[in-house]
Amino acid sequence: MTGDAGEGRIVVHKYEQxxxxxxxxxxxxxxxxxxxxxxxxxxxxHGVSRMTVRKxxxxxxxxxxxxxxxxxxxFVGSADIFxxxxxxxxxxxxxxSRGSTPSSRVLELTRIAAPDQVALAxxxxxxxxxxxxxxxxxxxxxxxxLEEVYLPTTVLPTESxxxxxxxxxxxxxxxxxxxxxxxxxMAISLSAxxxxxxxxxxxxxxxSVTRVSxxxxxxxxxxxxxxxxxxxxxxxxxxxxxxx
Amino acid sequence: MTGDAGEGRIVVHKYEQxxxxxxxxxxxxxxxxxxxxxxxxxxxxHGVSRMTVRKxxxxxxxxxxxxxxxxxxxFVGSADIFxxxxxxxxxxxxxxSRGSTPSSRVLELTRIAAPDQVALAxxxxxxxxxxxxxxxxxxxxxxxxLEEVYLPTTVLPTESxxxxxxxxxxxxxxxxxxxxxxxxxMAISLSAxxxxxxxxxxxxxxxSVTRVSxxxxxxxxxxxxxxxxxxxxxxxxxxxxxxx
DNA sequence: AAGTGGTCTAGACCACCGC
DNA sequence: CGGTGGTCTAGACCACTTC
Numbered sequence: 001m002t003g004d005a006g007e008g009r010i011v012v013h014k015y016e017q018x019x020x021x022x023x024x025x026x027x028x029x030x031x032x033x034x035x036x037x038x039x040x041x042x043x044x045x046h047g048v049s050r051m052t053v054r055k056x057x058x059x060x061x062x063x064x065x066x067x068x069x070x071x072x073x074x075f076v077g078s079a080d081i082f083x084x085x086x087x088x089x090x091x092x093x094x095x096x097s098r099g100s101t102p103s104s105r106v107l108e109l110t111r112i113a114a115p116d117q118v119a120l121a122x123x124x125x126x127x128x129x130x131x132x133x134x135x136x137x138x139x140x141x142x143x144x145x146l147e148e149v150y151l152p153t154t155v156l157p158t159e160s161x162x163x164x165x166x167x168x169x170x171x172x173x174x175x176x177x178x179x180x181x182x183x184x185x186m187a188i189s190l191s192a193x194x195x196x197x198x199x200x201x202x203x204x205x206x207x208s209v210t211r212v213s214x215x216x217x218x219x220x221x222x223x224x225x226x227x228x229x230x231x232x233x234x235x236x237x238x239x240x241x242x243x244x
Numbered sequence: 245m246t247g248d249a250g251e252g253r254i255v256v257h258k259y260e261q262x263x264x265x266x267x268x269x270x271x272x273x274x275x276x277x278x279x280x281x282x283x284x285x286x287x288x289x290h291g292v293s294r295m296t297v298r299k300x301x302x303x304x305x306x307x308x309x310x311x312x313x314x315x316x317x318x319f320v321g322s323a324d325i326f327x328x329x330x331x332x333x334x335x336x337x338x339x340x341s342r343g344s345t346p347s348s349r350v351l352e353l354t355r356i357a358a359p360d361q362v363a364l365a366x367x368x369x370x371x372x373x374x375x376x377x378x379x380x381x382x383x384x385x386x387x388x389x390l391e392e393v394y395l396p397t398t399v400l401p402t403e404s405x406x407x408x409x410x411x412x413x414x415x416x417x418x419x420x421x422x423x424x425x426x427x428x429x430m431a432i433s434l435s436a437x438x439x440x441x442x443x444x445x446x447x448x449x450x451x452s453v454t455r456v457s458x459x460x461x462x463x464x465x466x467x468x469x470x471x472x473x474x475x476x477x478x479x480x481x482x483x484x485x486x487x488x
Numbered sequence: 489a490a491g492t493g494g495t496c497t498a499g500a501c502c503a504c505c506g507c
Numbered sequence: 508c509g510g511t512g513g514t515c516t517a518g519a520c521c522a523c524t525t526c
Contacts, residue, residue, distance in 0.1 A: 011521085011522085013494085013495065013496090014495080014496075015495080015496090032462065033461065033462065038510075038511060038512085039511080039512065040510090040511085048496080048497085049496060049497045049498065049499090050497090050498085050499090051295075051495085051496065051497075051498095052495080052496060052497085054512085054513090055495085055496090057512095067460060067461070067462075068511095068512065068513090069460070069461075069504095069505080069511085069512080070503070070504055070505080070511075070512050070513065071503070071504030071505035071506085071510085071511055071512065071513095072504080072505050072506080072510090072511060072512080073505095073510090073511060073512075074511090074512075075461070077462060078458070078462035086330075086481060086483045087483055087484065087485065088483040088484055088485040089485075168485075178485055179484060179485055180482060180483065180484045180485065181482070181483050181484075181485075182480065182481075182482050183480065183481055183482070183483060184478050184479070184480050185429060185451070185478060185479040185480070185481075186451065186474060186478040186479070187431040187432070187449040187450055187451040187472075187474035188431070188449055188474065189448070189449045203447070204433070205431040205432055205433045205449040205450070206431055206449070207429070207430065207431040214322070216311055216313065217277065217311070217313070217319070218276065218277060218311075218321060218322035228431075230430060230431035230432065230433075234428050234429060234430040235428070235429040235430070235479075236426065236427065236428050236429070237330060237426075237427055237429075237481070238424060238425070238426050238427070239330050239331055239332040239424065239425050239427060240331065240332055240423060240424045240425075241331065241332040241333075241412075241422055241423055241424065241425075255502090255503085257513085257514065257515095258514080258515075259514080259515090282491075282492060282493085283492080283493065284491090284492085292515080292516085293515060293516045293517065293518090294516090294517085294518090295514085295515065295516075295517095296514080296515060296516085298493085298494090299514085299515090301493095312492095312493065312494090313492085313493080313523090313524080314492075314493050314494065314522070314523055314524080315491085315492055315493065315494095315522070315523030315524035315525080316491090316492060316493080316523080316524050316525075317491090317492060317493075317524095318492090318493075
């Protein structure tokens with residue numbers, strides 16, 4: 001039974017179906033701190049094994065929708081505590097998820113020798129060639145950030161870049177799928193030029209995020225620095241203690 | 245059978261033993277991007293089932309020590325890519341893990357009516373009583389942060405507070421174990437008073453972290469705001485894309 | 489085609505919670 | 508004490524990578 005009728009079917013794992021069903025139950029008929037059906041009941045309801053039920057629940061736990069209490073049950077999480085595990089997103093994805101409409105203005109697109117800090121961070125020889133992209137990013141037509149991206153030309157030649165479409169998608173097609181990144185968040189005072197571009201007073205505080213992206217295999221792909229207006233952008237994340 | 249001999253014996257799960265063994269192999273004889281033994285080999289080596297091996301590996305993946313490639317194997321992660329999944333830590337723990345010696349100076353310890361923002365964030369009635377703790381935090385005897393903590397007096401009476409020992413430990417003993425927190429990170433310009441306390445120029449940029457902590461069950465426990473000197477503190481974290 | 493990790497089954501026992 | 512989640516076994520088939 002492959003259920004190939006209808007649309008082009010990609011395999012949907014059973015645990016995803018179970019998780020989706022539980023998500024629906026939560027949305028329709030459960031309140032925060034209500035108990036879910038027990039794992040053994042969920043096995044019977046969905047006709048799957050215990051491991052599949054537990055995998056489904058673990059997905060929901062990671063999403064912050066439910067929590068386990070050993071010996072007692074699995075419960076719906078507080079409504080206002082939605083999952084904010086930070087994910088690696090593009091500026092465009094980030095703005096859309098925040099409910100804003102993103103746009104951008106290219107300020108610079110050049111091929112240069114990698115600055116020392118970039119070469120060091122990406123493990124490149126001292127003056128390797130990189131593509132530098134500098135863009136003013138806007139949300140709902142108001143400046144919100146300045147972004148500088150550095151890409152080794154060996155990863156993606158400058159000429160084949162298309163700033164009109166997703167950079168991460170182009171990297172993926174070139175065999176460099178971005179999988180993880182290390183980010184450093186700091187506060188800075190804006191320079192005269194940057195404050196003019198962002199349309200704020202000189203010396204205003206700003207949030208600066210430096211990112212080094214790598215593939216699943218650990219190849220260093222991208223160095224980026226994004227400077228956000230302090231009055232229009234904050235960074236939110238959920239953290240847990242201990243673990244276990 | 246409490247196993248009271250020597251130190252308190254707690255059950256060590258098999259997957260933890262397998263994980264520990266793999267950690268040791270990595271430290272002793274493997275380099276980044278070397279392949280681990282396959283899951284089936286690890287089953288034989290440790291005499292455990294596949295699920296136990298996979299659980300052990302999943303622990304290591306979460307620590308950032310190894311990564312999976314479907315169809316190919318499990319590999320040692322890059323050395324410089326150590327786990328930076330942000331955890332909820334106290335100021336003291338944070339400074340120690342950064343290699344500094346923490347100390348602090350209490351600026352204020354009062355019982356007040358909760359400010360609007362605090363009452364709102366903690367879900368308290370408008371003028372509920374809270375304990376306000378304001379401290380100057382130092383690292384290696386130099387000011388690094390200003391911290392304001394608000395605790396409902398119903399959680400912990402002001403009089404029973406002991407600022408000399410871990411606040412989280414006191415909360416745990418009072419039945420309010422802090423499990424998770426939502427944090428908001430933003431950039432601000434320092435006020436005249438705060439810049440004097442932190443020993444920097446007035447109007448300097450600073451990193452402000454606002455935290456709302458809750459128990460495993462979602463009870464809101466603590467509201468805190470910490471203002472860090474931009475030149476002495478940055479926030480680092482690893483993020484991944486997609487999930488799955 | 490062979491080997492790898494990813495999903496899944498149908499059981500079992502243990503540790504913990506609340507009555 | 509019964510019910511809950513946490514760990515664990517011994518299998519099986521699938522999807523993917525590599526040769």
